[in-house]
Amino acid sequence: MPTDNGEFVIDLHHVEKTYKGKIHALRDVRMQVHRGEIFGLLGPNGAGKSTLVKIMMTVVRPDRAEGTLLGHRIGYKPALRRVGYLPEHHRFPQYLTGRQTLEFYAALAGVRKQARRERATRLLDTIGMTDWADKKISSYSKGMMQRVGLAQALMGEPDLILLDEPTDGVDPVGRREIRDLLMKLRDQGTTVFLNSHLLSELEMVCDRVAILVQGRIAQQGRIEDLTADSRRYEIVIEGDPPSWATRSSDLRVVKGDDGQCTLIYKGVEAAAIQPLIDRLRTEKRTIHAVRPVRETLEDLFMRAVTDPETGKPFAPGGTTRETTP
Known part of the structure; x- marks a missing residue:
C-alpha cells in the first residue's frame, strides 16, 4: 500500500x-x-x-x-x-x-x-x-x-x-x-x-x-499499528482448562457457559502457539478452534471515545473553551 x-x-x-x-x-x-x-x-x-x-x-x-x-x-x-x-x-x-x-x-x-x-x-x-x-x-x-x-x-x-x-x-x-x-x-x-x-x-x-x-x-x-497491542491467538477447547494453562503466565483462561474454555495467548507469531497445540493433542483434548484475533476499527473507536475514568463515552460535541486564570 x-x-x-x-x-x-x-x-x-x-x-x-x-x-x-x-x-x-x-x-x-x-x-x-x-x-x-x-x-x-x-x-x-x-x-x-x-x-x-x-x-x-x-x-x-x-x-x-x-x-x-x-x-x-x-x-x-x-x-x-x-x-x-x-x-x-x-x-x-x-x-x-x-x-x-x-x-x-x-x-x-x-x-x-x-x-x-x-x-x-x-x-x-x-x-x-x-x-x-x-x-x-x-x-x-x-x-x-x-x-x-x-x-x-x-x-x-x-x-x-x-x-x-x-x-x-x-x-x-x-x-x-x-x-x-x-x-x-x-x-x-x-x-x-x-x-x-x-x-x-x-x-x-x-x-x-x-x-x-x-x-x-x-x-x-495504520489500523494494523493502532491495534497491534490487541493481537492474540485464541484456542477454544472442550471441557475445563488444563492445570498447566491456569498456572502459565503466558496464557489467560476464559471459561464459557457451553462446556468449553478459551486459552488466550498474546502475540502475533503462529509458531509460538504450536507447542500449546501439540500438548493439548497429546492430552487428547478436543480443539474446536484456533484463531488469530485483533481489535476491529469499531473496538479501537470505542476505546478512543470512552472516558477511562468513568468508563462512559465522552459527551458529544466540542468542549467549552477553558478559561484562563
Missing part, C-alpha cells in the same frame, strides 16, 4: 476553531495524509470532522491553522483547483439533469466544454447512473444524489478528493461499487480523504485513519 512515501498531501498543525458560545470545536489538531492513500477521519457526532474538512476547503475560517494542502498553504487557490470535494449535505439545482449537473460544476472548475461532456458520460457510467443521466435531479433518491455528488467531485480529475459521508443513503450494492472506485482511484495515484460514520466501510478501504474526539486527534496511523 502506498502510504509511507514521505510526501504529505495534507500536513496540518495547530488547527484551532472556536464557535459562538465558547465551544471549542478543534483543539491543536495535527494530521498528515500521504500521497496516494485512502485516509479515514472518524469520530462521534460533533467531534469536529466536518469543521476540519471545511477549513481545508476554506468554507470555515479557523482561529489558527498552519500547514499545507498539496504542498501549498491552506487557501491557496491554484491548489484548491486540484481538489475534488463532496460536502455532507450537498444540494444540486433540482431543475438540472444528472448530466447537466456534472457539466455545470465542471464548467465552474474551468474544464473545457468537450472534456466535460466526455467526462460526464464516462463518470455517469462508472457510478451506474447512465439510465438516469438525462432525468432531473428532483426525481433522484438520496443514494442517487450521493452517486452524482461523487462523480461531481471527480469531474476535475483532482489529485485529492475530500468526501464527507460519501455512502450516506447508498444501498449495499452502491457502497461496494463506491469502495471499488475509491480503491481504483488510489491505485491510480489519487489521494482519497474520507469522513464517515460507517466504520466497517472505512476498515475495508483505508490505509490509515485518525480518530477525532472532542476536537482533538486521539489516535492516528
